[in-house]
Amino acid sequence: MSRRKAKRPAGPVVTVAVLRLYIADSAPNSALAIANLAAICKEHFGDKFELEIIDVLEDPQRALADGIIVTPSLTKVSPSPLTRIVGNLSDTKSVLHALGIA
Amino acid sequence: MRATKPPARPTPAKMATGILGFDELSNGGLKSNRTTLLMGGPGSGKTVFSLQTLVNAARERNEPGIFVAFEETASQILADGAGFDWGLPALAKSKLFFLEAHLSPEVVQSGEFDLRGMLAMLKAKKEEIGARWIVFDGIDVLLTLLQNPIAEMQEIYRIRDWLANNAMNAIVTAKIEGEMSPAVNYGFMQFMMDCVIRLGRRLDHGVSLHRLQITKYRGSDFVAGEHPVSFGPLGMEIGAPEPPEIKHTASTERISAGFERLDRMLGGGLFRGSSTLITGVPGTSKTTLAGKFAEAACLRGERTLFVSFDEGADPITRNLSSVGIDLKPHLKSGLLRMYSGRTESIGAEDHLVKLKSLLREHRPRCMVIDPLSALAKAGGLSTARAVANRLIYIMKDEGVTVLMTAISEGDDPQTEATELQISTLADTWIHLSYVVRSGERNRALTIIKSRGTWHSNQVRELILSKAGPMLADVYTAGGEVLMGTLRWEKEEEDKAKTMQRRLDFDNKRSALELAEADTHARVTSLQLSLERQRAELARYSKDNDARITSSSEREQELGRIRNADPTGRASTPSRGKRNGSNGSNKGRAAGQRNAR
Numbered sequence: 001m002s003r004r005k006a007k008r009p010a011g012p013v014v015t016v017a018v019l020r021l022y023i024a025d026s027a028p029n030s031a032l033a034i035a036n037l038a039a040i041c042k043e044h045f046g047d048k049f050e051l052e053i054i055d056v057l058e059d060p061q062r063a064l065a066d067g068i069i070v071t072p073s074l075t076k077v078s079p080s081p082l083t084r085i086v087g088n089l090s091d092t093k094s095v096l097h098a099l100g101i102a
Numbered sequence: 103m104r105a106t107k108p109p110a111r112p113t114p115a116k117m118a119t120g121i122l123g124f125d126e127l128s129n130g131g132l133k134s135n136r137t138t139l140l141m142g143g144p145g146s147g148k149t150v151f152s153l154q155t156l157v158n159a160a161r162e163r164n165e166p167g168i169f170v171a172f173e174e175t176a177s178q179i180l181a182d183g184a185g186f187d188w189g190l191p192a193l194a195k196s197k198l199f200f201l202e203a204h205l206s207p208e209v210v211q212s213g214e215f216d217l218r219g220m221l222a223m224l225k226a227k228k229e230e231i232g233a234r235w236i237v238f239d240g241i242d243v244l245l246t247l248l249q250n251p252i253a254e255m256q257e258i259y260r261i262r263d264w265l266a267n268n269a270m271n272a273i274v275t276a277k278i279e280g281e282m283s284p285a286v287n288y289g290f291m292q293f294m295m296d297c298v299i300r301l302g303r304r305l306d307h308g309v310s311l312h313r314l315q316i317t318k319y320r321g322s323d324f325v326a327g328e329h330p331v332s333f334g335p336l337g338m339e340i341g342a343p344e345p346p347e348i349k350h351t352a353s354t355e356r357i358s359a360g361f362e363r364l365d366r367m368l369g370g371g372l373f374r375g376s377s378t379l380i381t382g383v384p385g386t387s388k389t390t391l392a393g394k395f396a397e398a399a400c401l402r403g404e405r406t407l408f409v410s411f412d413e414g415a416d417p418i419t420r421n422l423s424s425v426g427i428d429l430k431p432h433l434k435s436g437l438l439r440m441y442s443g444r445t446e447s448i449g450a451e452d453h454l455v456k457l458k459s460l461l462r463e464h465r466p467r468c469m470v471i472d473p474l475s476a477l478a479k480a481g482g483l484s485t486a487r488a489v490a491n492r493l494i495y496i497m498k499d500e501g502v503t504v505l506m507t508a509i510s511e512g513d514d515p516q517t518e519a520t521e522l523q524i525s526t527l528a529d530t531w532i533h534l535s536y537v538v539r540s541g542e543r544n545r546a547l548t549i550i551k552s553r554g555t556w557h558s559n560q561v562r563e564l565i566l567s568k569a570g571p572m573l574a575d576v577y578t579a580g581g582e583v584l585m586g587t588l589r590w591e592k593e594e595e596d597k598a599k600t601m602q603r604r605l606d607f608d609n610k611r612s613a614l615e616l617a618e619a620d621t622h623a624r625v626t627s628l629q630l631s632l633e634r635q636r637a638e639l640a641r642y643s644k645d646n647d648a649r650i651t652s653s654s655e656r657e658q659e660l661g662r663i664r665n666a667d668p669t670g671r672a673s674t675p676s677r678g679k680r681n682g683s684n685g686s687n688k689g690r691a692a693g694q695r696n697a698r
Binding site (some may be wrong): 022023024025027029030032033036056057060061063064067068069070071072073083084085086087088089090091092094095097098 | 201202203204205208209212213216217218220222223225
């Protein structure tokens with residue numbers, strides 16, 4: 001308790017979105033998802049986000065461990081709550097809603 | 103492709119599913135490295151079929167498998183599967199992998215997706231555990247999410263290609279709404295798959311009946327038609343039809359139907375492996391006769407199965423012990439197995455499956471089903487009839503001697519025939535009825551038929567006592583059967599008559615004996631007088647001779663004294679004889695004869 005309290009006044013709270021995008025190599029939906037996500041991030045997060053792109057074809061064990069079902073899949077790890085979005089992210093409105101932006 | 107395959111270990115053409123009945127229907131199971139589509143309504147057993155196949159492959163042949171769950175969560179499936187005797191929790195740790203492919207409602211969908219990533223994960227898992235089997239359970243859920251018929255088809259083709267490249271035995275399940283509606287959506291899927299199985303469930307008279315049908319099996323024989331499905335502790339079981347050819351062997355060995363008098367009525371007992379039907383209205387001692395049959399079998403040392411419906415084994419043994427039938431020691435020794443089923447809870451097909459598994463477990467030589475007519479309560483009558491027929495055939499195949507009872511609605515045995523129609527199949531048909539007369543209700547036993555053997559045509563009275571059931575002769579008087587007290591009276595009357603006849607006879611004999619003795623006595627006395635008379639006659643003749651002799655001697659003496667010339671002496675005796683009637687010398691002659 002005391003540690004957290006001590007941390008807060010140290011500086012202004014900077015919300016950094018931590019995102020993970022699971023793709024399947026250069027499959028059309030995966031490529032589309034990368035492009036769509038890049039556009040959304042650029043517009044709404046500026047530089048305040050971290051994105052990790054995981055190619056399930058290269059690291060299937062990681063995807064299994066993370067509970068991924070289909071590709072492409074986007075997971076917002078932070079800020080909590082953890083959110084999952086599946087699809088090529090072409091429906092921007094639902095993506096923004098899921099990420100808690102709009 | 104061919105080069106990458108290991109040349110050794112040729113894969114068998116078909117892989118057994120281990121589901122009882124299905125491997126017979128499909129002529130060996132599912133084709134190796136091919137995909138089977140399993141379609142059916144909710145709760146028709148798709149998940150059980152596929153999971154059971156995986157479990158059996160893992161347990162029997164040590165083949166690991168992957169289960170991809172689209173519809174339910176993996177934990178739900180594991181919990182449901184734990185209800186069967188599969189040892190699923192242990193298998194899930196080592197041989198089976200469950201992929202949670204259920205998209206929770208919290209997952210947001212934005213645009214299209216595909217299965218490339220999932221298949222990559224599955225390939226990794228397959229290589230990790232060496233899986234030979236894979237199940238995609240509830241693919242319809244996934245396809246619905248795709249929201250696009252073209253995408254649906256694309257993903258199905260993707261799965262098919264993936265399966266072809268990965269050489270796995272695969273089962274894909276899909277839900278269809280309503281058993282009868284053609285699965286239009288999956289038309290292309292059915293076309294693609296090598297084997298298509300439909301599972302259905304419908305209600306028949308308030309009992310849920312499960313069905314399985316193989317609608318397509320590329321390059322393989324299969325038994326067409328709908329087959330009953332039931333669920334037991336080992337999972338699903340398919341009621342495969344009995345072979346069309348009847349190959350029962352007819353035994354000439356006779357075994358006791360329960361007690362000696364009944365055996366005599368049956369011409370020496372029941373044939374081994376035959377089926378006997380006992381019909382009668384409630385309370386006519388059908389169960390007692392069945393119990394006696396079971397006891398006799400146990401006393402011969404034969405394994406026996408006693409199946410009762412809607413009455414517990416405990417009350418039955420108690421009730422039977424009151425009429426001198428003691429089944430408890432046989433239950434204790436394990437020779438006798440009793441099973442009590444509740445008819446309404448499950449369909450007739452399920453009862454059949456249960457009985458089949460009991461037959462397998464207990465391997466009885468004799469069996470009782472009491473009452474078989476209860477099957478008619480479990481679902482529709484047509485099903486019950488089919489089940490009863492199949493049951494009889496199965497037991498014939500196994501050579502089990504079976505005694506079944508059936509409740510008939512009336513005292514007329516023909517009413518039974520309209521119910522399950524088993525009477526035509528049974529080899530021996532015994533009917534029990536009540537005969538009510540003079541304020542008494544008595545039980546009558548008739549043998550309506552007994553194939554291949556002489557049997558009594560007469561009605562007998564069935565009497566229950568502490569010593570067990572017994573049969574008594576009945577009397578027919580004026581065209582009516584006499585039983586109970588009337589029979590007793592008639593018996594007493596007959597006894598008295600017999601006694602009287604014996605007495606009469608004795609009297610007559612005595613009289614005749616006396617008459618005979620009398621006659622004999624008279625004959626003796628007459629004989630005596632005859633002899634006396636003969637003797638008298640003889641004596642008289644001798645006197646005469648003596649008299650003649652002495653007179654001729656005296657004549658000669660006289661002649662000698664008087665010096666008479668010798669005259670013809672030969673004529674003298676005849677002259678003398680002629681004078682023999684003169685009795686003056688009789689006494690002297692007798693005296694001479696006596697002196698000699």
